[in-house]
Amino acid sequence: MKRTFLLLVVALFITQESTWAQQPPPRGPRPGGPPPQGGAPMHENPLMAKDDAEKKALAALEQARQGERFANVSTEDGRLLRQLTEAVNAQRVVELGTSTGESGIWFAMALRKTGGHLYTHDIDPERIKVAQRNFETAGVADLITIIEGDAHETIKQHQEPVDIVFLDADKEGYLDYLEKILPVVRPGGLIIAHNMRRPTPDPRYIKAITTNPDLDTSFLLMEGAGVGVTLKKR
Ligand SMILES: C[S@@+](CC[C@H](N)C(=O)[O-])C[C@H]1O[C@@H](n2cnc3c(N)ncnc32)[C@H](O)[C@@H]1O
Numbered sequence: 001m002k003r004t005f006l007l008l009v010v011a012l013f014i015t016q017e018s019t020w021a022q023q024p025p026p027r028g029p030r031p032g033g034p035p036p037q038g039g040a041p042m043h044e045n046p047l048m049a050k051d052d053a054e055k056k057a058l059a060a061l062e063q064a065r066q067g068e069r070f071a072n073v074s075t076e077d078g079r080l081l082r083q084l085t086e087a088v089n090a091q092r093v094v095e096l097g098t099s100t101g102e103s104g105i106w107f108a109m110a111l112r113k114t115g116g117h118l119y120t121h122d123i124d125p126e127r128i129k130v131a132q133r134n135f136e137t138a139g140v141a142d143l144i145t146i147i148e149g150d151a152h153e154t155i156k157q158h159q160e161p162v163d164i165v166f167l168d169a170d171k172e173g174y175l176d177y178l179e180k181i182l183p184v185v186r187p188g189g190l191i192i193a194h195n196m197r198r199p200t201p202d203p204r205y206i207k208a209i210t211t212n213p214d215l216d217t218s219f220l221l222m223e224g225a226g227v228g229v230t231l232k233k234r
Pocket residue numbers: 070071072073096097098099100101102103104121122123124127149150151152168169170173
């Protein structure tokens with residue numbers, strides 16, 4: 001009787017073990033682990049103002065984002081612009097495509113620290129008016145010169161060394177902008193191109209930045225519009 005009971009318990013245990021082994025792993029992400037589709041864990045990455053000037057600029061960006069956006073840079077791309085500008089200690093930044101000034105404010109946050117200046121080009125007088133207002137609200141108007149007109153022409157006025165060029169105007173114009181501005185980009189300077197993922201970038205521009213031994217390009221294409229960062233080698 002005692003032996004039968006013992007056998008029953010062992011049989012039950014074995015059955016239960018094999019049932020557990022067949023069960024699928026628990027669903028949903030582990031805390032701190034990768035999301036269900038795999039890849040890197042998502043990180044909280046809040047914006048934090050270091051001082052009152054940054055607080056004012058970030059508040060103006062927040063306000064500007066309530067208006068019409070015109071494919072302006074995302075917060076992630078804007079942060080990258082600021083980081084690169086401060087990292088290369090940029091003194092002179094040239095932007096093609098001001099729009100309503102969101103990317104300009106990101107640049108200006110860095111230029112306040114580096115002592116540099118942004119020259120930003122746009123063809124649309126209405127957007128320029130909004131940009132000027134946004135720069136004033138952000139407290140960065142003194143760091144920015146807006147140049148109105150067709151940037152394929154107005155870009156020619158830059159003769160002094162440029163630390164950073166940001167291409168974000170007409171997408172089919174990127175190659176022309178590159179050819180015109182590259183001679184004045186300083187060695188060690190950067191050409192940053194927006195929309196390297198969507199809309200589909202001009203293959204002639206991609207070829208130009210990936211086949212020139214004087215240049216080295218990285219593409220950040222994981223999400224959003226996609227950004228290309230090209231170094232003009234020393
Ligand atoms: C995508 S928006 C720029 C967004 C801006 N960089 C931002 O992130 O806040 C493109 C801008 O390029 C301008 N644009 C288009 N073609 C141009 C040209 N040939 N010359 C100057 N500006 C041009 C448009 O008027 C528009 O405001």
